[in-house]
Amino acid sequence: MAYFLSDYAFAARYPFTSTAKELMKERSIDVNESMAELGFERLKSALRGEIKRKLILHEEDAVEEIIAYAAARMMLSHMRNRFLANRYAVAEAKKAFAYLGSESAENVDRVAKDMGLNSFSLENGKLSVDIADFLTYAPKDVHYGLVSRELGAGRVSVNEHERLRLIEEAIKKYLERVPETQSVPPAIKKFAEKLYALLPKIEPQKISFKEGDNPPCIEAILELLKKHENVGHSGRWLLAVYLINAGVSTQDMLKIFSNAPDYNEKISTYQIEHARKKSYRMPSCSSVAVYGYCVAVCNIGNPMNWARRKSRLPSQLKTRQETETKGAQEKVPGEQNAR
Numbered sequence: 001m002a003y004f005l006s007d008y009a010f011a012a013r014y015p016f017t018s019t020a021k022e023l024m025k026e027r028s029i030d031v032n033e034s035m036a037e038l039g040f041e042r043l044k045s046a047l048r049g050e051i052k053r054k055l056i057l058h059e060e061d062a063v064e065e066i067i068a069y070a071a072a073r074m075m076l077s078h079m080r081n082r083f084l085a086n087r088y089a090v091a092e093a094k095k096a097f098a099y100l101g102s103e104s105a106e107n108v109d110r111v112a113k114d115m116g117l118n119s120f121s122l123e124n125g126k127l128s129v130d131i132a133d134f135l136t137y138a139p140k141d142v143h144y145g146l147v148s149r150e151l152g153a154g155r156v157s158v159n160e161h162e163r164l165r166l167i168e169e170a171i172k173k174y175l176e177r178v179p180e181t182q183s184v185p186p187a188i189k190k191f192a193e194k195l196y197a198l199l200p201k202i203e204p205q206k207i208s209f210k211e212g213d214n215p216p217c218i219e220a221i222l223e224l225l226k227k228h229e230n231v232g233h234s235g236r237w238l239l240a241v242y243l244i245n246a247g248v249s250t251q252d253m254l255k256i257f258s259n260a261p262d263y264n265e266k267i268s269t270y271q272i273e274h275a276r277k278k279s280y281r282m283p284s285c286s287s288v289a290v291y292g293y294c295v296a297v298c299n300i301g302n303p304m305n306w307a308r309r310k311s312r313l314p315s316q317l318k319t320r321q322e323t324e325t326k327g328a329q330e331k332v333p334g335e336q337n338a339r
Contacts, residue, residue, distance in 0.1 A: 008062035010107060012054065013099045015069035016092070016175065017114040024066055031071065036187035038064065039071025043084065043195055046091035049264055051098060074188050075195065077181040083228040084199060086261035089175035090230055097168040108167070115170035120163060121155070127163060128155040137169040140232035142291050172230070200258065215306040216296035217288050218242050225259040234291045236260075240272055241280045245304055250276070 003023060011020035029035070045052055056062050069092075076085050100108055112120060117137065119130035131146075134156040138144040150157035158166070184192075214222070221239045224231050231239070236257070243253050250272050257268045282304045288294045300309045 005056075005059060005062075008059045009056040010110070012056050012062035012065035014096060014111055014114075015066045016171065017111060019110070019114075020066050020069075024063075024070070027063070029067065031074070031185040031187055033187045033190070035067050035071050036075070036185070036191045038068035039073075039075050039188070040191040040194060042068045042072040043075060043088055044198060046088040047084070047195075047198055047200075049091070049262065051091060051095045053095065053098065071188065073178065074181065074184050075192050076178045078184045078188055079192050079195065080178075080180070081196075081199065083259070083261065084195070085178050086176055086228045086230060089172045090262045092175050093168045093172035096171050097164055100164045100167060108164070112163075112167050112170070115167060115174055117167060117170050119155075126157060127159065128157050129163070129166065130154060131156050134158070134166070137166040137173070139165060139169060140292050141234050145290060145292065147290070214242075215298060215300070215303040217285075217293045217303060220295045221293065222256070225256060228259055228261055230261050235293055236271075237275070238283065238288060238291060238293060240275050241282050242303055244272070244276050244280070245282050 007019060008023065011017065011023050014020065054061065054065055056065070072088065076088060096111070100111065103111075109120070112118070117129070117133055119133050121128055131151070131154050134144075134146075144162070146156065218239060221231055221235050224235070239256075240253065243256070250269065253272055254265060254268055257263060257272075258265070282302055283291075284302050285294060285298065285300065288303065298306070298309075300306055
C-alpha cells in the first residue's frame with residue numbers, strides 16, 4: 001500500500017493508532033542505543049510535564065517520532081512503574097488533545113475509532129454519543145453529569161470540545177494499559193536505569209491515615225492517588241477542601257497530591273493556598289454525590305461529620321451502587337401491578 005507524507009504526519013501525531021503500526025510493518029528496525037535514547041527523552045519530557053510537538057517535514061521525522069513512542073512503551077513495560085506509566089499516559093493524551101483541536105473531522109473520527117469510540121453521531125446539527133461510551137470515558141467532573149444533559153434513545157448530547165475530551169480520556173486509558181514483557185533489548189534496560197534515577201523520591205507521608213479515619217468518599221480519592229491514578233479536578237478540589245477543614249498543612253497535602261501522575265508542585269501549591277484563602281467549607285454529601293464521588297450510604301449529611309458519627313454507623317456500610325440497585329428492583333413489582 002502506498003503511503004503519503006500526510007499519513008506519516010498523522011502517525012507521528014498519534015503513534016498509538018493502527019496507521020502508525022501499519023507504517024512500521026514495512027520497516028525492519030532493530031532497537032539500538034539511539035532509538036532507546038529517543039524513548040528515554042520522551043519519557044523524561046513526560047516526567048517534567050512537558051508537551052513537545054514536533055514539526056513533520058519528511059517521512060523520517062515521522063518514523064523517529066513513532067520509534068520514540070515504541071521505545072518509551074518498551075521501557076515502561078520493562079520498568080513496570082505505575083507512577084511513570086500513568087504520568088506518560090497523561091502527557092501523551094494531552095498532546096493528542098492539543099493536536100485534535102486543529103484536525104479535520106475525518107482525522108478526529110480516525111483517532112476516535114482506533115480508541116474504540118465508534119458511536120459518535122451528528123444528526124440535525126446535534127452531536128451525540130452512546131451512553132455506555134459516555135459513562136466509560138467522561139471525565140469525573142460535575143460538568144459531565146447526566147443530570148444536565150439531553151438524553152434520548154440511549155444517547156447523550158455532547159459538544160465538539162466534549163467530544164475531544166472523551167477521546168483524550170480514551171487515549172489515556174489505552175496508554176495506561178502497559179503489556180508486560182519478559183525480555184527487552186539491552187539498550188532499553190540501560191536507559192531504564194537512567195530513568196529510575198529521575199523518578200521523584202516521594203517521602204513517606206507524615207500523616208498516617210488509619211482505616212476508617214476518613215469518610216468513604218475521601219478514602220476512595222486517597223486510594224486512587226496511592227495507585228498513582230489520575231483524579232479529576234472536582235475530586236482533587238473535594239479532597240483539598242476536606243483536608244484544609246481537617247487542619248492539614250499545605251506541605252503535608254502536597255505529599256499526598258504528589259502521587260498524581262500529572263502532579264505539578266507550583267500549580268498544586270497555588271490551588272491549595274487559593275482554596276485556603278477562600279475559606280471554602282466542605283460540600284454536603286448530596287453535593288459530593290453530584291460530583292460523582294459518593295461511594296457509600298453514610299447518612300451523615302456532610303463528610304466533616306464522619307469523625308463524630310462513625311461510631312454509630314453499621315460496621316459494613318452499603319455502597320451507593322447497592323442501594324440504587326435495590327431501589328430499582330423494589331420498584332419493578334409495583335410497576336408490573338400497575339400495568
